[in-house]
Amino acid sequence: MSAALPGVALKRAVSRRKSIIMVIAKVWQLVRRPEGEPTVEDFLCVEEELPACSEGDSLLILEPDAPDWFSSSVSEIGSSLTVSNADDFTHVLVEAVALSIDPYMRYKARQIPLNTPMFGSQVAKVVESKNPELPVGTHLVHYEGWRTYTVLTSQHLKDKEHFGVMCLPEMGDLPKSLGIGILGMPGNTAYFGFLDICKPKAGDVVLVNGAAGAVGSAVVQIAKLKGCRVIAFAGSDEKVAWVKELGADHAFNYKTMNIGEALSKVAPKGVNIYFDNVGGKFTAQALPHMADYGVVSLCGAISTYNEEVDIGVPSLRSPFNEGTVIWKQLHIEGFLVFRWKARWMEGLKQLREWIEQGKLKYKETVFQGFEKMPSAFIGLFHGENTGKTVVVP
Amino acid sequence: MSAALPGVALKRAVSRRKSIIMVIAKVWQLVRRPEGEPTVEDFLCVEEELPACSEGDSLLILEPDAPDWFSSSVSEIGSSLTVSNADDFTHVLVEAVALSIDPYMRYKARQIPLNTPMFGSQVAKVVESKNPELPVGTHLVHYEGWRTYTVLTSQHLKDKEHFGVMCLPEMGDLPKSLGIGILGMPGNTAYFGFLDICKPKAGDVVLVNGAAGAVGSAVVQIAKLKGCRVIAFAGSDEKVAWVKELGADHAFNYKTMNIGEALSKVAPKGVNIYFDNVGGKFTAQALPHMADYGVVSLCGAISTYNEEVDIGVPSLRSPFNEGTVIWKQLHIEGFLVFRWKARWMEGLKQLREWIEQGKLKYKETVFQGFEKMPSAFIGLFHGENTGKTVVVP
Numbered sequence: 061m062s063a064a065l066p067g068v069a070l071k072r073a074v075s076r077r078k079s080i081i082m083v084i085a086k087v088w089q090l091v092r093r094p095e096g097e098p099t100v101e102d103f104l105c106v107e108e109e110l111p112a113c114s115e116g117d118s119l120l121i122l123e124p125d126a127p128d129w130f131s132s133s134v135s136e137i138g139s140s141l142t143v144s145n146a147d148d149f150t151h152v153l154v155e156a157v158a159l160s161i162d163p164y165m166r167y168k169a170r171q172i173p174l175n176t177p178m179f180g181s182q183v184a185k186v187v188e189s190k191n192p193e194l195p196v197g198t199h200l201v202h203y204e205g206w207r208t209y210t211v212l213t214s215q216h217l218k219d220k221e222h223f224g225v226m227c228l229p230e231m232g233d234l235p236k237s238l239g240i241g242i243l244g245m246p247g248n249t250a251y252f253g254f255l256d257i258c259k260p261k262a263g264d265v266v267l268v269n270g271a272a273g274a275v276g277s278a279v280v281q282i283a284k285l286k287g288c289r290v291i292a293f294a295g296s297d298e299k300v301a302w303v304k305e306l307g308a309d310h311a312f313n314y315k316t317m318n319i320g321e322a323l324s325k326v327a328p329k330g331v332n333i334y335f336d337n338v339g340g341k342f343t344a345q346a347l348p349h350m351a352d353y354g355v356v357s358l359c360g361a362i363s364t365y366n367e368e369v370d371i372g373v374p375s376l377r378s379p380f381n382e383g384t385v386i387w388k389q390l391h392i393e394g395f396l397v398f399r400w401k402a403r404w405m406e407g408l409k410q411l412r413e414w415i416e417q418g419k420l421k422y423k424e425t426v427f428q429g430f431e432k433m434p435s436a437f438i439g440l441f442h443g444e445n446t447g448k449t450v451v452v453p
Numbered sequence: 454m455s456a457a458l459p460g461v462a463l464k465r466a467v468s469r470r471k472s473i474i475m476v477i478a479k480v481w482q483l484v485r486r487p488e489g490e491p492t493v494e495d496f497l498c499v500e501e502e503l504p505a506c507s508e509g510d511s512l513l514i515l516e517p518d519a520p521d522w523f524s525s526s527v528s529e530i531g532s533s534l535t536v537s538n539a540d541d542f543t544h545v546l547v548e549a550v551a552l553s554i555d556p557y558m559r560y561k562a563r564q565i566p567l568n569t570p571m572f573g574s575q576v577a578k579v580v581e582s583k584n585p586e587l588p589v590g591t592h593l594v595h596y597e598g599w600r601t602y603t604v605l606t607s608q609h610l611k612d613k614e615h616f617g618v619m620c621l622p623e624m625g626d627l628p629k630s631l632g633i634g635i636l637g638m639p640g641n642t643a644y645f646g647f648l649d650i651c652k653p654k655a656g657d658v659v660l661v662n663g664a665a666g667a668v669g670s671a672v673v674q675i676a677k678l679k680g681c682r683v684i685a686f687a688g689s690d691e692k693v694a695w696v697k698e699l700g701a702d703h704a705f706n707y708k709t710m711n712i713g714e715a716l717s718k719v720a721p722k723g724v725n726i727y728f729d730n731v732g733g734k735f736t737a738q739a740l741p742h743m744a745d746y747g748v749v750s751l752c753g754a755i756s757t758y759n760e761e762v763d764i765g766v767p768s769l770r771s772p773f774n775e776g777t778v779i780w781k782q783l784h785i786e787g788f789l790v791f792r793w794k795a796r797w798m799e800g801l802k803q804l805r806e807w808i809e810q811g812k813l814k815y816k817e818t819v820f821q822g823f824e825k826m827p828s829a830f831i832g833l834f835h836g837e838n839t840g841k842t843v844v845v846p
Contacts (some may be wrong), residue, residue: 167776320767339775344767353792361775371776374713374737380773382732382754383560383764385787392785394778399746 083110083153085209086453088433090178094169097366097441102169103178103206103434110153110211152191152212154184157199158237159206161427161436161449162246162274163337166365177205178433183228183239184210199228201239206433208453224401229408234415235424241274241448242415242422245397248407249359250278252400255286257357257393258333262287265327267346270337271308272299274422274448275359278411279335280306281420288333291326293319293342295443302446306421319345330354340364344379350388356380358394366441423447476503476546479846481599481826483571487562490759490834495562496571496599496827503546503604545584545605547577550592551630552599554820554829554842555639555667556730559758570598571826576621576632577603592621594632599826601846617794622801627808628817634667634841635808635815636801642752642790643671644800648679649793650750650786651726655680658720660739663730664701665692667815667841668752671804672728673699674813681726684719686712686735688836695839699814712738723747733757737772743781749773751787759834816840 084107091104159182168179186198187209194200202225204210212225228239241247253275260266266283270276271292283290284307292308294300295315303311310326312319319342323331330351336343339361350356369375380392400407414420425445427436430453439445477500484497552575561572579591580602587593595618597603605618621632634640646668653659659676663669664685676683677700685701687693688708696704703719705712712735716724723744729736732754743749762768773785793800807813818838820829823846832838 167780341767341769343775344769348765348767358775358778361779364775369774369776371774371780372741373774374734374741374772375774376734376737376770376772378771378773378775378778379767379769380771380785381762381764381766381768382736382751382757382771382787383762385751385785386754387560387764387787387789389788389792390786392773392778393783394775394780395782396780399782 083209083211084108085110085207086430087177087208088206088430089175090169090172091175093174094166094366098166098169098434098438100434100438105431108207110209152186152194153188154200154202154210154212155187156182156208156210156430156453157185158183158240159430159433159451159453160240160245161433161440161445161451163360163362163365163440165437166362166441167371170370177207179203180206181240181245182207183236183244194227199236199239201226201228201244208430226404229405229412231412232416234412237424237426237448237450237452238422240450241424242278242420243408243411246274246448247278247411248400248404249397250275250282251407251411252397252403253357253359253395254279254282254333254335256400257395258335258355260286260288260333264288264332265291265330265351266333266335267291267293267323267327267331267349268308268335268337269293269314269342269346270360270362271303271311272296272423272446273337274445276335276337277303277306277422277447278420280308281414283333283335284308285414285419291323291331293317293322293338299443299446302423314342320349323349333357335359336361338363340379344381347379347381347384347390350384350390352388354388354390356390356392358392362441425449427451429453476602476604477501478503478600478602479823480570480601481823482568483562483565484568486567487559487759491559491562491827491831493827493831498824501600503602545579545587546581547593547595547603547605548580549575549601549603549823549846550578551576551633552823552826552844552846553633553638554826554833554838554844556753556755556758556833558830559755559834560764563763570600572596573599574633574638575600576629587620592629592632594619594621594637601823619797622798622805624805625809627805630817630819630841630843630845631815633843634817635671635813636804638790639667639841640671640804641793641797641800643668643675644804645790645793645796646750646752646788647672647675647726647728650788651728651748653679653681653726657681657725658684658723658744659726659728660684660686660716660720660724660742661701661728661730662686662707662735662739663753663755664696664704665689665816665839666730667838669728669730670696670699670815670840671813673701674807676726676728677701678807678812684716684724686710686715686731692836692839695816707735713742716742726750728752729754731756733760733772737774740772740774740777740783743777743783746782746784749783749785751785755834818842820844822846 087106087108089104092102094102172179181203186194186196189196266288268276268279271280272294280290280292290308292303292311293314294303300311300313312322331349332351334356336358337360340363423446433451436451480499480501482497485495487495553573565572574596579587579589582589659681661669661672664673665687673683673685683701685696685704686707687696693704693706705715724742725744725747727749729751730753733756816839826844829844
């Protein structure tokens with residue numbers, strides 16, 4: 061591994077000698093545990109020489125058409141690619157096409173070992189392959205982190221639960237980057253997290269925050285498709301205007317509008333479904349406005365991600381007031397979208413159909429340049445994005 | 454209404470003139486909003502002359518055998534009985550046999566108007582009746598509050614949701630007081646709140662706190678009947694011993710045992726089902742020990758009832774850490790038992806069967822004397838009860 065060269069433009073070195081391929085990947089490592097809001101100094105860009113592989117290795121088999129096509133594999137979270145010997149892996153070298161920037165990565169920054177690649181997914185293109193199932197040019201999504209090049213090995217298909225390597229769904233002329241957006245994890249998060257947990261009925265009053273985000277903007281539209289009345293909150297007047305374009309019946313800028321007052325006005329009979337991306341103070345204000353038997357689909361809590369309280373540590377700082385939860389008989393459910401991996405294609409297929417029918421719109425906030433990964437990530441906590449944030453290296 | 458006579462023994466004055474019946478009821482009113490833990494000074498015992506009724510009034514019809522036999526009626530919460538004219542009601546005079554003392558009453562003390570009867574249920578016996586469906590001697594349960602005598606009117610069958618008048622189920626030689634205990638609201642709270650919300654499977658690890666209480670002790674036993682492994686917490690060594698007798702696999706005194714350490718030891722793979730009666734700090738300690746996809750049936754939160762935070766007021770003091778709820782994909786559900794009123798008899802029938810088979814045990818903590826109502830109630834917050842708290846006037 062070479063010295064750190066943050067901000068330096070990508071260099072690729074591919075040499076062929078007796079079928080040996082070598083590539084220098086750029087990798088953003090997490091080098092310091094963020095305290096509060098992450099800073100660029102928490103990350104370091106390094107170069108990594110990818111392990112070479114020789115001819116005759118066993119093939120890496122991905123099964124894009126199998127019903128449970130989403131493989132149940134993942135590399136050790138945050139670990140860098142290390143392969144003890146050539147027999148252990150098959151050469152599928154992929155190059156990042158679009159890297160995903162997501163709020164959940166703030167949690168990963170608490171969990172992964174320091175000085176290992178920052179966790180994340182990307183759309184990548186196969187650039188070297190001996191696998192007939194994955195010829196050069198194939199696009200796929202993997203979770204190997206903030207890196208420009210990756211060698212995927214058979215290790216990635218073993219013994220892991222949440223993340224894996226998957227082929228992109230058929231998406232026609234749509235941008236490949238949607239495979240980490242509306243036709244990927246965020247899209248399915250909206251689709252399943254709203255439909256499966258909230259079980260909306262026509263006429264239900266639905267509250268969505270972070271409504272101009274990758275997930276929230278999809279939830280607004282899916283709720284409208286299901287005949288719900290949608291109250292949306294976002295963080296700027298421009299975002300609010302877009303959310304109204306998407307069909308929200310009411311949209312507010314939470315920075316200039318009191319949440320409780322707004323809900324009193326537009327949901328006097330209470331909110332039946334609350335799709336929560338924000339948590340914290342927003343939820344504290346919203347919870348008293350839930351209707352009896354209301355459902356809270358707890359997708360995220362971005363307003364709390366920079367707090368000290370960690371997952372699995374006892375705390376008494378959450379907004380889910382027990383008296384309110386009991387007397388309103390609320391159902392609160394947290395989820396990770398990978399619980400629906402067996403139904404992954406169902407969601408993507410429906411989402412694509414809605415896009416083609418003009419019923420589902422999306423936006424991307426695109427950062428050009430791999431060196432922008434940390435700043436794009438930090439921008440999430442300032443609401444700099446509209447729709448999905450993507451870095452194109 | 455006569456002057457207040459707290460603590461004075463009950464006097465009954467019944468006179469018959471042209472079928473006019475008059476009764477002096479003793480009534481505990483809430484006269485001050487409790488601040489923190491309730492005190493006896495928050496309550497005042499007054500005498501109330503019940504309204505007279507004349508012959509020929511229409512009959513009050515209760516339908517104990519109807520499928521939805523639990524009437525959807527209730528008097529205005531906490532209001533005293535006032536009837537504008539004799540045509541509005543039918544004479545069914547009932548006398549309290551056993552009065553219920555329940556933690557939820559602390560919430561009611563925030564809600565009901567001051568200087569009105571304290572909210573609560575009781576087993577009562579019909580002492581005067583012109584209703585052939587309810588002859589003298591019939592036992593029923595009503596929610597008219599902390600009072601010795603009550604005239605039930607047709608008003609009680611109109612337009613109200615949660616509480617009503619109901620006949621006692623058939624209970625053979627069992628004590629009538631069980632109609633407000635294991636064969637009443639607390640029994641069904643355990644039955645439905647555990648089975649319907651938690652959907653236990655054999656082998657599930659179940660955590661129950663308040664496990665020596667009216668509800669908790671039933672949940673411990675129902676969980677064992679369903680093949681679960683039960684971890685129980687109670688507030689004294691005597692209670693812990695009883696909970697072990699009931700079949701709990703592990704039982705701890707939360708006052709002398711660290712909750713997190715105990716759970717690490719006996720539930721290293723996590724808790725699948727948490728039936729919570731206590732809330733607050735207990736839950737903060739327990740939540741990190743939930744297994745993925747765990748269910749929290751939020752029945753009560755007695756440890757928080759004396760806090761300032763009220764239902765429907767925004768707060769950030771709950772233990773349901775959002776990161777933990779999301780990443781463990783927890784399902785948290787608050788409930789009021791009256792959501793199952795259409796299935797009320799199903800629960801009572803099964804509970805009675807288990808009692809008769811010796812599979813379900815119960816205890817009552819009985820206070821003798823109507824004057825003990827406030828002190829029995831206050832005692833709940835010191836864990837003075839084992840099983841159901843009842844006042845026999």
